[in-house]
Amino acid sequence: MFHKNCPYLLRLPQAFRLQRLVPCILASAVILPAHADSVFVTLEKDNAVVEVDGVTGEVRRTVPVGKRPRGILAGRDGLKIFVATSEGNAIAVLDTRTLEPVGRWPVDKDPKTFTLNPLETRLFASNDDDNQLTVVDVESRQVLKRIPIGKEPEGVSISPDGRWVVSTSEADNTATWIDTTSLEPLERTPVDPRPRYSRFTDDGEQLWVSSHDGQSLTIIETATKRPIKTITFKIPDVADRDIGAVGIRIDRDRRYGYVALGRASRVAVIDARTLEVVRYIPVGQRVWNLEFSPDQKRLYTANGLSNDLSIIDLSTFVVTKTVPVGNGPWAIAVLP
Numbered sequence: 290m291f292h293k294n295c296p297y298l299l300r301l302p303q304a305f306r307l308q309r310l311v312p313c314i315l316a317s318a319v320i321l322p323a324h325a326d327s328v329f330v331t332l333e334k335d336n337a338v339v340e341v342d343g344v345t346g347e348v349r350r351t352v353p354v355g356k357r358p359r360g361i362l363a364g365r366d367g368l369k370i371f372v373a374t375s376e377g378n379a380i381a382v383l384d385t386r387t388l389e390p391v392g393r394w395p396v397d398k399d400p401k402t403f404t405l406n407p408l409e410t411r412l413f414a415s416n417d418d419d420n421q422l423t424v425v426d427v428e429s430r431q432v433l434k435r436i437p438i439g440k441e442p443e444g445v446s447i448s449p450d451g452r453w454v455v456s457t458s459e460a461d462n463t464a465t466w467i468d469t470t471s472l473e474p475l476e477r478t479p480v481d482p483r484p485r486y487s488r489f490t491d492d493g494e495q496l497w498v499s500s501h502d503g504q505s506l507t508i509i510e511t512a513t514k515r516p517i518k519t520i521t522f523k524i525p526d527v528a529d530r531d532i533g534a535v536g537i538r539i540d541r542d543r544r545y546g547y548v549a550l551g552r553a554s555r556v557a558v559i560d561a562r563t564l565e566v567v568r569y570i571p572v573g574q575r576v577w578n579l580e581f582s583p584d585q586k587r588l589y590t591a592n593g594l595s596n597d598l599s600i601i602d603l604s605t606f607v608v609t610k611t612v613p614v615g616n617g618p619w620a621i622a623v624l625p
Contacts, residue, residue: 326582327385327624328589329370330598331358334617338372340388341598343582343589343623346610352388355381360402363622365409370622373400373414380414380425385624394430396423402486402620404447404454406469413454413467415442422456424472434472439463444486448511449493457484457498464498464507466514476514480507486578488537490561499534499548506534506548506557508564518564527553536578536620540585545603547588549576556590558606570606572599580621591618 326343332351338358339351355374358381362371369391372381380403382392396403396414400423403414411433412425422436422445439458447454447469454467463477464487481503488497489511496509506520522532533551539561540546546559554576555569573592576599580589588601598618600610 326587328580328598329361329363329385329622329624330591330614331361331372331619331621332615332617333357333359333375333593333619335615337615338370338383338388339614339618341612341614343587343600346598346600346612348612348614350388351615352383354383354390355379359619360400361620361622362403362405363624364405367624370624371403371405371412373403375399375401380412392430394425394427395432396425397421397432397435401443402445404445406447407449407451411469413445413447413456415445415456417441417443422454422467436467436472436474438465438474439477444484444498446487446489446496448489448496449491453511455487455489455496457487459483459485459501462500464496464509478507478509478514478516480509480516481505481519485533485535486537488539490539490543491541492543497537497539497546497548499537501533501535501551504529504532504534506537506559520559520564520566522548522550522553522557522566524550524553524555524569527555536576538579538581538588540581547579549579549590551575551577552594554592554595556588556601568606570601570608572601572608573597573611577618578620580623582623583625589621589623591621593617593619 328341328343338354340349356376358372360373380394397416398418400414414423424433439461441459442456444457466476481500483502485501498507508518531552536549538547543561546561548557558568572590574594576590590599598612599608602609
């Protein structure tokens with residue numbers, strides 16, 4: 290699309306056309322409207338999912354989804370989102386255009402978090418009540434295997450190459466490494482008390498595990514499955530018992546990592562190269578989980594007690610908007 294003054298260029302001699310076409314295209318680009326993100330947030334106390342405009346903070350719509358929704362993921366095609374309904378014992382599939390249900394995968398009792406392999410052919414969901422990881426074939430929606438894990442499995446993540454699935458165990462204080470070919474647990478890495486979530490770096494070289502009761506983050510080398518550093522969070526004027534490390538995100542350049550700190554109502558910013566905390570960002574009350582905008586210029590946080598969404602500008606590390614979204618926001622998925 291050309292700027293309104295550009296069409297005359299097509300009538301110019303070819304020798305003059307190119308040098309004037311470039312600034313005209315630039316002018317055209319300036320007037321194009323920005324495309325807003327679609328931010329989907331699970332509301333565990335409303336049994337719903339809410340959609341928010343990630344730029345303006347406008348709440349677009351709220352739809353019922355099932356009992357106590359928690360974990361949420363966006364499909365790679367952008368047409369579906371997947372939601373763990375903890376008390377519905379299933380993963381619900383919603384069409385992102387209509388937010389109407391288009392599928393359902395049974396995954397046994399109390400699924401909290403889950404992940405999909407890179408090809409989206411298999412789904413791995415933790416079952417807190419059953420102390421297991423359920424593996425589901427996406428096409429047939431049939432359970433392929435139930436893998437025994439340590440007590441109270443919580444965070445589930447998959448390595449970027451699809452080689453490993455990791456599930457944390459809150460009661461056993463371990464991260465269990467599962468081979469995705471054999472579907473067997475091959476190794477357990479000890480971590481600090483009550484590990485909640487895990488996240489691989491995009492290059493697959495490290496796994497980060499948050500520990501709620503340890504007020505800490507364990508950095509594990511993927512190749513050896515051994516911890517290389519443990520970061521303990523300390524915030525002036527905040528009691529240690531309120532610093533519960535939960536959700537994790539790491540930018541694609543491995544420049545900064547971000548950890549939600551629960552009742553401390555802060556997000557820790559970590560230099561992902563030096564593995565040191567560089568600052569704490571105040572957000573809403575009891576921040577559970579967080580997610581980047583697609584361009585990673587913003588970070589969104591789900592704040593479970595203040596019932597809102599914080600939008601953080603990552604160029605300044607400042608919250609630019611606080612958006613009321615409903616009761617018990619828990620996890621976030623974002624699509625362009």
